[in-house]
Amino acid sequence: MTSPTTAAQPLGFGRIFTDHMVVAEYTAKGGWGPHRVAKRADFQLDPAASVLHYGQALFDGAKAFLGHDGKLRVFRLDAHLARMQRGAQRLCMPPVDAEALRKSILQLLDTDRAHAPTGEGQSVYIRPILFGTEGFLGVRPSESYTLFVILSPVGNYYEAGTKPLRLWVEREDVRAAPGGLGEAKTGANYLASLAAAQKAKARGYDQVLWLDAITRNKLEEVGTMNLFVQIGDTVITPPLDGTILPGITRASSLALLRSWGVNAEERAITFDEVRGAVKAGTLRGIFGTGTAAVVAPVGELGTAEETLTIPTGQDVSPRLLDAITRLQRGLSDDPNGWMTTV
Numbered sequence: 001m002t003s004p005t006t007a008a009q010p011l012g013f014g015r016i017f018t019d020h021m022v023v024a025e026y027t028a029k030g031g032w033g034p035h036r037v038a039k040r041a042d043f044q045l046d047p048a049a050s051v052l053h054y055g056q057a058l059f060d061g062a063k064a065f066l067g068h069d070g071k072l073r074v075f076r077l078d079a080h081l082a083r084m085q086r087g088a089q090r091l092c093m094p095p096v097d098a099e100a101l102r103k104s105i106l107q108l109l110d111t112d113r114a115h116a117p118t119g120e121g122q123s124v125y126i127r128p129i130l131f132g133t134e135g136f137l138g139v140r141p142s143e144s145y146t147l148f149v150i151l152s153p154v155g156n157y158y159e160a161g162t163k164p165l166r167l168w169v170e171r172e173d174v175r176a177a178p179g180g181l182g183e184a185k186t187g188a189n190y191l192a193s194l195a196a197a198q199k200a201k202a203r204g205y206d207q208v209l210w211l212d213a214i215t216r217n218k219l220e221e222v223g224t225m226n227l228f229v230q231i232g233d234t235v236i237t238p239p240l241d242g243t244i245l246p247g248i249t250r251a252s253s254l255a256l257l258r259s260w261g262v263n264a265e266e267r268a269i270t271f272d273e274v275r276g277a278v279k280a281g282t283l284r285g286i287f288g289t290g291t292a293a294v295v296a297p298v299g300e301l302g303t304a305e306e307t308l309t310i311p312t313g314q315d316v317s318p319r320l321l322d323a324i325t326r327l328q329r330g331l332s333d334d335p336n337g338w339m340t341t342v
C-alpha cells in the first residue's frame, strides 16, 4: 500500500491506495490498446496535454465489499460502466471498451484482494479515470486518451461518521446549469462545488445543499450525493434533468423503495415546500445517497435567515442503508443481480 495504516486507525476516504492499477491507452488511429494490470506508478504527461488545459477528464466510483464468507463482491459494476459510457459521449471522448474494462477491474481487484478491509462500513473504492493526453493547445477533443483504474481501501466518507449532516443552503454559487455538464462525472462539477463547500465549512456546516441555477429554490443535490426528502409516506427525489448526477445508489434506492411498495416520486421539490413541511410537521426526513457515502441522514438546513431542524430516524433511510449494506456484504438475496463476485 502507498501509505501505512493500522487496525486502530480509521481508513478515512481515499487516503491510501493498493499496489496495482489498470492502464489502457487510446489513439484515434489505433483505437483502444489492451487493458493491463500493472504496478501502481507515476506517469508521464505532455505539458500541453488537453486534460491539463481544458479539463477533458471523466471518472467514476464503484465499490467492492469483502463478505463474511470471504467473497469479494462489486456493487452494480455494469451500471457504473454504462454511466461512464454516457459521460464519455457527453465529454467528446471515445467510448470505453466496457467489456475489457469490466474484466480488468475484476482482475485488479483479484490482484489486490489482500488489501480489502474487513471492518464495518469499509470497502474497496474503485476509481476509473479517463482523460485526454494529446499535446495540442487548440480547443477540440483530444485525439489520444489514457484510462487508469486505481483502488483505495476506504471507510466512512464523512469524518463525522454517520452523524446527521448539517447543510448550508447555497443561494449564490451553483453546481450545474441546464445544458451544462452536471450529469457527467467530470472533475469540473466537483471543482465548481469547492468554494461553496469551503464557505459552508467556515460557517460550521458539513456540506452544501445545492439549488437549481434558475429559480434558486428547487433542490438538486447534497454535497457529493443525490438528495431524497420524505414528506408523510412519500419519498421524493429531484428528476434527472441534465443538471443532476445519475447516481447508482439513487437508482438502487428508488428500485428498493418501489419494491417495498413505498410511493417514491421523481419530481421537482423546492426549499419552500420543505420549509412548509417542516412547519406543518409532515417532514419525516432528508437524506443523501452516493457510492462513497451510501445513505447519509440530514439533521439541519441553514440559510442566512433561518435554521430548519430536520427529524432523523423517522424516515426510510435507516431501512435503505441496512438493505443496501446487507446486500453489499452478501448477507441478503440479490434478486436483481446487482453484485458481481470477483
Ligand code: COI
Pocket (backbone or CB within 6 Å): 060, 061, 062, 190, 224, 290, 291, 292, 293
Ligand atoms: C462517489 O460517491 O462515488 C463520489 O464520486 C463522491 C466523491 C468521492 C467524488
